[in-house]
Amino acid sequence: MFNAFERLVAFRYLRARRKEGFISVIAGFSLLGIALGVATLIIVMAVMNGFRQELVERVLGLNGHLSAYGLNGPLTEYDEFTERLRELDLVLDAMPVIEGQALVTHGGSASGAAIRGVRPEDFLRRPSIADNLEIENPGDFSGPVIAVGQRMAERFGLTLGDSLTLTAPQGSATAFGTMPRSRAYEIAAIFEVGMYEYDNSFVYMPLEAAQIFLQMQGAATNIDIFVENPGELDAARAQLQPIVAGRARLWDWQQANSSFFNALEVERNVMFLILTLIILVAAFNIISGLVMLVKDKGRDIAILRTMGATRGMVTRIFFLTGASIGLVGTLLGLGLGVAFADNIEVIRQGLQSLTGTELFSAEIYFLSQLPAEIDWMEVVTVVAMALGLSFAASIYPAWRAARLDPVEALRYE
Numbered sequence: 001m002f003n004a005f006e007r008l009v010a011f012r013y014l015r016a017r018r019k020e021g022f023i024s025v026i027a028g029f030s031l032l033g034i035a036l037g038v039a040t041l042i043i044v045m046a047v048m049n050g051f052r053q054e055l056v057e058r059v060l061g062l063n064g065h066l067s068a069y070g071l072n073g074p075l076t077e078y079d080e081f082t083e084r085l086r087e088l089d090l091v092l093d094a095m096p097v098i099e100g101q102a103l104v105t106h107g108g109s110a111s112g113a114a115i116r117g118v119r120p121e122d123f124l125r126r127p128s129i130a131d132n133l134e135i136e137n138p139g140d141f142s143g144p145v146i147a148v149g150q151r152m153a154e155r156f157g158l159t160l161g162d163s164l165t166l167t168a169p170q171g172s173a174t175a176f177g178t179m180p181r182s183r184a185y186e187i188a189a190i191f192e193v194g195m196y197e198y199d200n201s202f203v204y205m206p207l208e209a210a211q212i213f214l215q216m217q218g219a220a221t222n223i224d225i226f227v228e229n230p231g232e233l234d235a236a237r238a239q240l241q242p243i244v245a246g247r248a249r250l251w252d253w254q255q256a257n258s259s260f261f262n263a264l265e266v267e268r269n270v271m272f273l274i275l276t277l278i279i280l281v282a283a284f285n286i287i288s289g290l291v292m293l294v295k296d297k298g299r300d301i302a303i304l305r306t307m308g309a310t311r312g313m314v315t316r317i318f319f320l321t322g323a324s325i326g327l328v329g330t331l332l333g334l335g336l337g338v339a340f341a342d343n344i345e346v347i348r349q350g351l352q353s354l355t356g357t358e359l360f361s362a363e364i365y366f367l368s369q370l371p372a373e374i375d376w377m378e379v380v381t382v383v384a385m386a387l388g389l390s391f392a393a394s395i396y397p398a399w400r401a402a403r404l405d406p407v408e409a410l411r412y413e
Contacts, residue, residue, distance in 0.1 A: 027289045030285035033285060034325070037276075039332075041279070042334070042338060047370070047372050053371065055261075055264075061193070062128050062202075064094075066237070068222055074221055085243060090239055092226045094224065096220035098221050101115060104164055106164050117204075117213075118207055118210075132192040134191070146187060150190055151200035162186075170215055185205065230253065286322050290318060290321065301401055301404050318394070319394045319398035323390060338379070348370050
């Protein structure tokens with residue numbers, strides 16, 4: 001496409017002499033702008049993807065992909081209902097759950113908590129809990145005991161064997177009115193899911209203990225259902241609906257967290273558009289730099305034309321000059337962005353050590369580590385967009401150089 005002579009002249013123009021230093025500075029800033037724009041876009045998109053993936057894994061690891069809630073209050077005869085659900089091929093597991101609220105107090109401190117009652121074997125079977133669980137003996141999680149999150153344990157200064165007082169929202173009727181019901185429970189386990197909301201405000205207890213505490217003897221609020229493919233919920237609903245029809249309603253993880261994940265998606269798209277402006281500004285710098293180069297090289301262009309160079313050759317020379325800036329800047333940004341995204345947690349830890357400040361607060365961002373997941377299709381899109389803008393920015397100056405009249409150019413030199 002480009003012959004040796006065109007490449008020689010184009011690269012010669014990129015190595016500006018001293019009197020053309022300003023043009024060289026503009027070209028350098030254009031290259032740097034494209035590199036930083038591409039790198040920033042790759043890093044931000046990787047972090048946004050990492051956030052979404054980590055949050056989805058945390059949510060799906062602790063909660064059912066779908067939940068069956070009773071149409072007329074708590075579910076009775078839930079064991080038979082659970083077994084029917086487990087018989088379906090697409091269902092990996094199903095377990096009865098009691099959900100409720102309580103006030104937890106210890107040492108003069110108090111806060112609200114979400115109570116989850118599950119069978120001990122179901123609690124220990126959840127990978128997100130079992131993989132990061134502090135427990136002396138799995139058999140200890142039975143009877144009037146509880147399991148709390150790591151953040152809650154740190155906040156109250158709790159360790160295994162300590163007691164935590166739970167106050168139920170439903171009081172007991174007495175001759176003196178309704179009295180609050182409180183009970184102290186021994187902490188048999190401490191779990192760490194890695195999501196701040198769960199580690200800070202969730203309390204698990206055996207199903208029977210939760211039934212007594214929440215006054216729901218012989219019942220469960222819902223059944224958590226885990227399916228093979230949590231992304232294909234329509235197919236799962238079609239098979240589950242005949243079993244739950246008339247008895248329960250299905251509520252999936254996308255409905256339960258729709259506002260949260262929709263907000264993430266909107267933020268991701270807006271960030272992509274905003275950061276694309278960095279590359280667009282760098283592309284305009286390419287235009288201004290090439291226009292100045294064409295004006296400065298008017299005499300050279302005229303001499304080339306009189307020596308037999310065609311307009312097509314002049315166009316290709318200046319197009320190659322601008323495209324080279326975009327190509328080198330894009331490749332530099334690609335390498336920088338991928339390297340940064342792959343090591344972003346190490347970089348964060350290093351910056352925290354140097355500055356002595358917390359750059360990623362779990363209380364704000366829900367996760368305890370900064371995640372990054374590179375989507376190579378997105379990377380290809382970013383690279384293609386950067387190259388496209390760079391090439392498009394080179395067209396007009398190259399066309400203007402080819403339209404230059406040699407006679408007029410030499411007359412005023």
